[in-house]
Amino acid sequence: MPQAPRAPFGEIVQLLSVLPAGDEAAVEFVRARDARLTKPRGSLGALEGLVEFLARWQGNGEPTLDNPMVAIFAGNHGVTDQGVSAYPRDVTAQMVKNFTVGGAAISQICALHELNLRVFELALELPTGDITLEPALDDRMCAATIAYGMEAIAGRPDLLCIGEMGIGNTTIAAAINAALYGGSGADWVGPGTGLDDAGLAHKAAMVDRALALHRDHLVDPMAILARLGGREIAAMLGALIAARHQNIPVIVDGYVATAAASLAHAVNPDAIAHCIFAHVSGEPGHRRALDAMEVRPLLDLGMRLGEGSGAALAAVLAKTALHLHNRMATFEEAAVSDRES
Numbered sequence: 340m341p342q343a344p345r346a347p348f349g350e351i352v353q354l355l356s357v358l359p360a361g362d363e364a365a366v367e368f369v370r371a372r373d374a375r376l377t378k379p380r381g382s383l384g385a386l387e388g389l390v391e392f393l394a395r396w397q398g399n400g401e402p403t404l405d406n407p408m409v410a411i412f413a414g415n416h417g418v419t420d421q422g423v424s425a426y427p428r429d430v431t432a433q434m435v436k437n438f439t440v441g442g443a444a445i446s447q448i449c450a451l452h453e454l455n456l457r458v459f460e461l462a463l464e465l466p467t468g469d470i471t472l473e474p475a476l477d478d479r480m481c482a483a484t485i486a487y488g489m490e491a492i493a494g495r496p497d498l499l500c501i502g503e504m505g506i507g508n509t510t511i512a513a514a515i516n517a518a519l520y521g522g523s524g525a526d527w528v529g530p531g532t533g534l535d536d537a538g539l540a541h542k543a544a545m546v547d548r549a550l551a552l553h554r555d556h557l558v559d560p561m562a563i564l565a566r567l568g569g570r571e572i573a574a575m576l577g578a579l580i581a582a583r584h585q586n587i588p589v590i591v592d593g594y595v596a597t598a599a600a601s602l603a604h605a606v607n608p609d610a611i612a613h614c615i616f617a618h619v620s621g622e623p624g625h626r627r628a629l630d631a632m633e634v635r636p637l638l639d640l641g642m643r644l645g646e647g648s649g650a651a652l653a654a655v656l657a658k659t660a661l662h663l664h665n666r667m668a669t670f671e672e673a674a675v676s677d678r679e680s
């Protein structure tokens with residue numbers, strides 16, 4: 340996609356363009372130990388890949404998961420005035436409260452598996468512009484929100500799970516995907532929180548209306564983000580960028596979080612190399628967005644919740660994988676015969 344880094348986005352596009360590489364020596368160190376563990380080589384499949392992923396992007400042959408963070412970014416969307424969600428906009432703030440008191444699915448996944456849950460509210464009382472009528476954000480606000488997401492992950496997590504909360508944001512993700520990858524609203528919308536067929540057709544029409552309104556302005560990924568929104572997607576993009584520059588591997592959640600990764604990928608495909616895509620969500624456009632980036636999801640559980648829930652479950656697998664890598668016996672230690680060479 341042609342790059343026109345307009346003023347407020349210059350530094351952000353720069354951070355997406357000049358990126359630290361993965362640490363292949365750290366990966367080799369992990370592989371050398373893995374080869375000595377009491378199991379047939381390769382038999383732990385994707386779990387072995389998860390430990391290599393942690394090593395490569397932490398830059399550490401002995402990766403840690405002492406401080407895994409699940410970051411949920413929450414924003415509200417003016418497009419909910421068009422009746423694109425099965426639930427009212429107030430649910431965003433109500434769920435933010437629910438996250439912190441422990442009543443949400445993500446709260447209990449994190450509590451059970453000792454993941455640090457952090458919730459970042461983004462001006463919930465000030466929804467973004469209704470994209471069927473106006474831009475979601477002006478460029479400066481959009482750039483500032485990306486910067487907020489970069490700051491939010493301070494505290495040195497050794498793994499970052501990226502999730503979101505925002506009634507209406509599957510509409511926003513669909514619009515971003517259509518702008519990046521082509522097609523119309525119908526190609527990218529899904530039931531979200533539970534629309535029926537009529538609701539789905541209306542949602543597709545609202546995406547088409549937004550695309551028509553903004554058509555001449557959707558010239559690069561940052562313009563697409565500012566025009567279509569929303570705040571939580573901008574902040575997730577910032578978090579994803581900052582993580583790369585701070586040696587923090589990232590696990591991306593479902594359909595909405597993936598839209599943030601798609602924007603990064605559209606600037607520079609290498610900008611998502613430090614990301615694992617946790618799962619393919621039940622939202623039908625998700626698989627197509629993953630295919631467009633040529634990435635494969637770790638899990639397929641038919642989940643369509645958001646909140647970082649799929650990413651947190653992938654983190655549980657990563658914790659298991661690293662525990663095995665660190666605690667299993669080697670062939671020598673266990674006096675088990677290695678394969679004939």
Ligand SMILES: Cc1cc2ncn([C@H]3O[C@H](COP(=O)(O)O)[C@@H](O)[C@H]3O)c2cc1C
Pocket residue numbers: 423424425426430434503504505506507508509510530531532533644645646
């Ligand atoms: C109670 C409740 C909890 C949620 N947790 C995540 N979402 C998810 O649903 C929303 C997106 O779907 P749509 O675009 O259809 O509004 C987001 O907030 C997302 O995180 C929830 C939605 C509800 C209703």
Ligand SMILES: O=C(O)c1cccnc1
Pocket residue numbers: 509531532592593594595596620621622625642643644645646
């Ligand atoms: O996959 C997701 O992220 C998703 C799906 C439905 C509703 N909210 C989020």
